[in-house]
Amino acid sequence: MNDLVEGCRMEGEYRIGGVDIFDKETDVNVLRKNVGMVFQKPNPFPMSIYDNIAFAPRTFGITKKSVLDEIVEGSLRRASIWDEVKDRLRKNALGMSGGQQQRLCIARSLAASPKVLLMDEPTSALDPISTGKIEELMEELKKDLTIVIVTHNMQQATRIADKTAFFLLGELVEYGNTDDIFISPKDERTERYITGRFG
Amino acid sequence: MRGVFLFSAIFSILALVTITVFLFISGVPFIAKTGFAKFIFGSDWAPLADDPSYGIFPMIVASLYVTALSVLIGIGVGLFTAIALYKFCPKKLVAPIRQMINLLAGIPSVIFGLFGMTIIVPFVRDYVSPAGVGYGILSASLVLGIMILPTVVSVSFDSLNSVSNTYYEGALALGATKEQATFKIMLPAAKSGILAGVVLAIGRSIGETMAVIMVIGGSPEMPESLFQSVRTLTANIAMGALELNGDALSALIATGVVLFVFTLILNVSFSLLKKETGDKVADKKDRRGVKK
Amino acid sequence: MRRLYSALKYVCAVALVISLIALVAVVAYVLINGVDKLSAELLFGDYKDTPSILPAFIGTLQLVGIAAVIAVPIGVASAIFLVEYTGNKGKFVKVVQVATETLAGIPSIVYGLFGYLIFVVAFGWGYSMLAGGITLAIMILPTIVRSTQESLLSVQGGLREGAYALGTSKVRTIFKIVLPSAAGGIVTAIILAIGRVVSESAVLLLTINMVVNKIPESLLSPGTSLALDIYYFASHGYPDEAAATAVVLLVFVMMLNLLAGFIGNLIRKNTYGDTK
Numbered sequence: 202m203n204d205l206v207e208g209c210r211m212e213g214e215y216r217i218g219g220v221d222i223f224d225k226e227t228d229v230n231v232l233r234k235n236v237g238m239v240f241q242k243p244n245p246f247p248m249s250i251y252d253n254i255a256f257a258p259r260t261f262g263i264t265k266k267s268v269l270d271e272i273v274e275g276s277l278r279r280a281s282i283w284d285e286v287k288d289r290l291r292k293n294a295l296g297m298s299g300g301q302q303q304r305l306c307i308a309r310s311l312a313a314s315p316k317v318l319l320m321d322e323p324t325s326a327l328d329p330i331s332t333g334k335i336e337e338l339m340e341e342l343k344k345d346l347t348i349v350i351v352t353h354n355m356q357q358a359t360r361i362a363d364k365t366a367f368f369l370l371g372e373l374v375e376y377g378n379t380d381d382i383f384i385s386p387k388d389e390r391t392e393r394y395i396t397g398r399f400g
Numbered sequence: 401m402r403g404v405f406l407f408s409a410i411f412s413i414l415a416l417v418t419i420t421v422f423l424f425i426s427g428v429p430f431i432a433k434t435g436f437a438k439f440i441f442g443s444d445w446a447p448l449a450d451d452p453s454y455g456i457f458p459m460i461v462a463s464l465y466v467t468a469l470s471v472l473i474g475i476g477v478g479l480f481t482a483i484a485l486y487k488f489c490p491k492k493l494v495a496p497i498r499q500m501i502n503l504l505a506g507i508p509s510v511i512f513g514l515f516g517m518t519i520i521v522p523f524v525r526d527y528v529s530p531a532g533v534g535y536g537i538l539s540a541s542l543v544l545g546i547m548i549l550p551t552v553v554s555v556s557f558d559s560l561n562s563v564s565n566t567y568y569e570g571a572l573a574l575g576a577t578k579e580q581a582t583f584k585i586m587l588p589a590a591k592s593g594i595l596a597g598v599v600l601a602i603g604r605s606i607g608e609t610m611a612v613i614m615v616i617g618g619s620p621e622m623p624e625s626l627f628q629s630v631r632t633l634t635a636n637i638a639m640g641a642l643e644l645n646g647d648a649l650s651a652l653i654a655t656g657v658v659l660f661v662f663t664l665i666l667n668v669s670f671s672l673l674k675k676e677t678g679d680k681v682a683d684k685k686d687r688r689g690v691k692k
Numbered sequence: 693m694r695r696l697y698s699a700l701k702y703v704c705a706v707a708l709v710i711s712l713i714a715l716v717a718v719v720a721y722v723l724i725n726g727v728d729k730l731s732a733e734l735l736f737g738d739y740k741d742t743p744s745i746l747p748a749f750i751g752t753l754q755l756v757g758i759a760a761v762i763a764v765p766i767g768v769a770s771a772i773f774l775v776e777y778t779g780n781k782g783k784f785v786k787v788v789q790v791a792t793e794t795l796a797g798i799p800s801i802v803y804g805l806f807g808y809l810i811f812v813v814a815f816g817w818g819y820s821m822l823a824g825g826i827t828l829a830i831m832i833l834p835t836i837v838r839s840t841q842e843s844l845l846s847v848q849g850g851l852r853e854g855a856y857a858l859g860t861s862k863v864r865t866i867f868k869i870v871l872p873s874a875a876g877g878i879v880t881a882i883i884l885a886i887g888r889v890v891s892e893s894a895v896l897l898l899t900i901n902m903v904v905n906k907i908p909e910s911l912l913s914p915g916t917s918l919a920l921d922i923y924y925f926a927s928h929g930y931p932d933e934a935a936a937t938a939v940v941l942l943v944f945v946m947m948l949n950l951l952a953g954f955i956g957n958l959i960r961k962n963t964y965g966d967t968k
Contacts, residue, residue: 230859230860230861231859232859233856233857233858233859233860234858234859235859236857237857237858238853238854238857240850240853240854240857242850244848244850244851244853244854245854246851246854246855246869246873247851247872247873247963247964247965248872248963256855256858256860256868257858257859257860260858260859260860260861260864261859292965293963293964293965294965295964295965296965306854309854309858310857310858313858313859401863402773402777404769405769405770405772405773405776405777406773406777407769408765408766408767408768408769408770408772408773409769409770409773409774409784409788410788411766411770411833412770412788412791412792412795412833412834412837413787413788413791415791415795415830415833416791416794416795418806418810419795419798419802419803419806419830422806422809422810422814423802423805423806423809426809476707477707477710477711477714478707478711479707480703480704480706480707480708481704481707481708481710481711483704483707484704484705484707484708485708488701488704488705489708497708497712500712500715501711501715502949503946503949503950504715504718504719506884506887506891506945506946506948506949507718507719507891507942507945508890508891508892508893508919508941508942508945509891509893509894510891510893510919510920510922510923510938510941511718511722511922511938511941511942512718513922513923513926514722514922514926514934514935514938515717515718515721515722517926518721518725518926518931518935519717519721546714546715546718549711549714549715550715553711577697577698579697579698579700579701580697583697583700584697603797603799606799607797607798607799607800607801607802608799609799609800609801609893609894609897610893610894610919610923614923614926614927634799634801634894637801637804637805637898638801638804638894638897638898641804641808641897641898642897642901642902652805653805653809656801656802656805659799659801659802660798660799660802663797663798663799663802664794664797666797667793667794667797670793670797671790671793
C-alpha cells in the first residue's frame with residue numbers, strides 16, 4: 202500500500218514477527234490481514250453496520266451466519282460501540298456520527314483479528330468527546346495487540362503511548378520510552394518540538 | 401480478471417479500427433474508380449441511368465447549408481437561453497427548466513422529423529415560401545435547430561457555470577452592471593467550453609438522418625434556394641440504401657466515407673477545444689487512491 | 693454601452709421563451725395530435741394486413757436486449773480497467789479515450805453502413821435483428837464507458853484503501869466495494885443508453901430493414917422497431933398511425949429517461965443511506 206503514496210521513501214528492513222514484509226514470498230493479502238489500518242478520515246463502506254464488520258471475515262471465506270454473528274458482536278464489543286449500535290446493525294453505516302464511524306472502522310479492523318493496528322491520526326477529524334472515547338479504547342486494546350499510532354497531538358502521545366518515536370521531515374530523530382522522550386529528550390530538536398519552540 | 405477488463409477496454413479501439421477499415425476498403429476504391437474530383441465535385445447524381453454518374457457535390461453543399469443554418473438557429477437561441485438561465489432567470493425556475501430541457505434532449509429524432517413534416521413543412525409552404533414549396537433547406541434547418549437546442553443549452557450553461565464566480569464578483573466590485581459582468585467577463589471566460597458545444601452541435605446536425613429525410617424533399621439537385629427539394633449526404637445514404645445495389649451501393653458507401661471524414665475533422669477540433677478547458681478539472685478528479 | 697447590455701438581457705429572456713415554446717410545442721403536438729388516434733388494433737391488432745405496431749414492440753425489445761447484453765458488460769469492464777487498473781491516466785487511457793470520443797461522434801447512418809457491410813453482407817446474416825442490435829451496442833458503448841468511468845472516479849478513494857487494509861484482493865474490492873458504491877450512476881447511464889437504442893432509427897434502416905408486417909421469427913430475421921414504424925407510416929401514407937405511434941414512442945422514451953434518474957437516486961439512497 203506504500204505504492205499508493207507518492208514520494209514515499211523506504212530504508213532499512215521491515216519485519217513483523219520476524220517476517221520481512223517486502224519479501225517476495227510474503228502474501229500481501231495475509232500481511233494486510235495481520236496488520237489492521239485505521240485512517241485519518243473514517244471510511245466505513247456504504248453498507249450496513251453488520252456488513253461492514255463482516256466484510257473481512259467473509260473475505261477470508263467465513264460464511265456461516267452464527268460464526269459471523271459472533272465475530273460482529275465480539276468486534277463491536279472490543280471497539281466498545283456494541284451498546285450504541287446493537288439495535289441498528291442493519292442500518293447504513295454512513296448514518297452514524299463521525300466518532301462512531303471511526304470506532305466502527307476500528308471494529309472492522311479487529312474483525313480481521315490483526316496482530317498490529319496502524320492508526321494514522323485517527324482522531325484528528327473528530328471532536329474532543331469522540332477523541333476521548335477512542336483513546337480509552339486504545340488503552341484497552343493495547344493489552345492484546347500492538348498499536349502504532351501517528352499523531353501530531355503531543356498530549357495524546359503522552360496519554361496513551363508506551364513508546365514514542367519523533368520524526369522530523371522524514372528522519373527518525375529519537376525513539377524511546379514515552380516518559381523519557383517527553384521529560385528528558387536526548388536530542389535538541391525533540392526538546393524544541395515538545396516545548397513548543399519549533400516553527 | 402485483469403485480462404477480461406483489459407480486453408474490454410481494447411474493444412472500443414478495435415471497433416473504431418474495424419469501422420474505419422471496413423468503410424475505407426469498401427468506399428475508397430469506388431472513389432478512385434470514379435475519379436476523386438468527379439465524385440466530390442461532380443454535380444450530377446444519376447446512379448440508375450444507363451450511363452450512371454455519381455457526383456455528390458450537390459449533397460455536400462446541401463449538407464453544409466443545412467448544418468450552417470441549423471447551427472446558427474440552435475446556437476443563436478440556445479446560447480442566449482443558457483445565459484438567461486445562468487444569470488437572469490429567477491433561481492427557483494432554473495433547476496426545473498434545466499431538467500425539462502435535459503428530458504427533451506432525449507426526444508427521438510424521428511419524432512422531430514414527424515413534427516417537421518406535419519407542422520413546419522406545411523407552415524413554410526403556406527406562409528413563408530415564395531414558390532409554395534415547404535420541403536427544403538429552411539424546414540430542415542428549423543427542425544434541426546430545435547433538435548440541437550437542448551445540447552447547446554446544456555453545454556453552454558455548464559461552461560458558464562464552471563467559470564469561477566470570483567470573476568463575476570470582481571467585475572461587480574469594479575462598478576460593472578450585472579449585464580456587463582455577464583457578457584464582458586463571464587461569456588469570454590466560458591468561450592472555449594461554448595465553442596466545444598458549437599462543434600458538438602455541428603456534428604449532430606451534419607450527421608442527423610431521420611429528421612432530415614422527412615423534411616428535405618430528396619431531389620439530388622444543386623441547392624439554389626431555401627425552398628427547394630434537395631438532399632443531404634445522410635439523406636443520400638438513407639434514401640438509396642433500400643433500393644440500390646452494385647456500383648450504386650458502393651457510391652452510397654463512398655458517400656458514407658466522405659461523411660465519416662467530415663465527422664473525424666469535427667472530432668479532432670472538438671477534442672482540441674475540450675483539452676483547453678477540461679484538463680484541469682480532469683486532473684483534479686484523477687487523484688484518487690487506486691491500488692497498482 | 694450600458695444600455696446595449698441591458699437590451700441583451702431582454703434578448704436572453706426572449707430566447708429562453710422561444711426555446712421553451714419550441715420544445716414544449718414538439719411534445720404537446722405529438723401528444724395532442726396522436727392520443728385520440730391510438731387504438732387497440734394499432735397497438736395489438738392483426739399486423740399482416742392492417743397496420744399494427746405489435747411487431748415493432750417486439751422488435752424494439754429484442755434490439756434493447758441484444759444491445760444491452762453486449763454493451764453493458766464490455767462498457768463497464770472497460771471503465772473498470774481504465775479507472776481501477778491504470779488510475780485513469782497514461783498513454784493507453786488516452787488512446788481509449790480518443791477511440792470512444794471518436795466513436796461517439798460518428799453519425800448513426802455511418803454506423804448503419806458499417807453494420808450493413810460487416811454483419812449483413814460480410815457475415816452473411818442478411819438484414820437481421822442481430823445485425824441491428826450489435827451495431828447499436830457499438831453505438832452506445834462510448835456513453836456507457838464514459839459515464840461508468842465518471843461514476844467510478846467519484847467513489848471515495850478511502851473506501852478502496854479501507855478494503856485493501858483488511859486484506860481484500862483487488863478484484864473483490866472492485867466487485868464488493870467499488871461497483872456497489874458506483875451502482876447508482878452506472879444504472880442511470882445504462883437506462884439512458886437504452887433510451888438511445890429505443891430512439892434510434894437511421895442505423896436500423898440499413899441493418900434490420902423495415903419489415904413492418906411480420907414478427908421476427910428469429911434474431912436472424914429482418915424486422916422493425918417503434919421509431920422505424922413512425923418513419924414507415926409517415927412516408928407511406930398512414931399519417932394517423934404515425935401520429936399514434938409517435939405518442940407510444942415518446943411516452944416510452946420519456947419514461948425511460950425519468951426512470952433513469954429516479955432509479956439511480958434510489959440505489960444511491962440505498963447504498964449511502966439518507967445522509968447523502
